[in-house]
Amino acid sequence: MEEPAERLSSDRVELRRWRMTDLDALEQAIYESQDHLVPWMPWAATHDRQQTIEFLTRSHDEWETRQAFGYAITCSATVIGSCGLHRRIGAGGLEIGYWIHPGWTGRGLVTMAVSGLVSQGFQLAGIDRLEIHHDAANSASGAVARRLGFTEIERVRVPEGPCAPGEVGVDVVWRMTEDR
DSSP: OOSOOSEEEETTEEEEEOOGGGHHHHHHHHHHHHHHHTTTOGGGGGOOHHHHHHHHHHHHHHHHTTSEEEEEEEETTEEEEEEEEEOOSOTTEEEEEEEEOGGGTTSSHHHHHHHHHHHHHTTSTTOOEEEEEEETTOHHHHHHHHHTTOEEEEEEEOTTOOSSTTOOSEEEEEEEETTO
């Protein structure tokens, strides 16, 4: 398969490809999540509407060039977060990224969303591994990887140090291979 499905359902969440008509819903989700995102996502501290427009434009372009496949995480048609498959870890691999609105945490929804990405990721031609990278201080991201059966393969000190205020500057890398 050249690209994943544009819509994925996983129990209580639906993932769908980002579109420009999501601008207001995504803006609201980011605004309401800002305190939750700032410790881990450098872009969140200076977020503005123009950045959201650029994100949605880039998401469209990256999907078309098959460099990344970005999805809105939705529940009952409400945008509650974002996730995606990204070609930034070399040939044969995809990195999975995700965030969710703090009002929706603790329900297993990110785990469900990432599970859908895992299924689709391994259906793509030439993909033999998936990875999740997060700062060592972000235990919630590590818990998602652990629940889904990823294996922690390394911890790497980031040469430039922490990028966001909640980080300690150590990247944790989790991997799942096609044969698992």
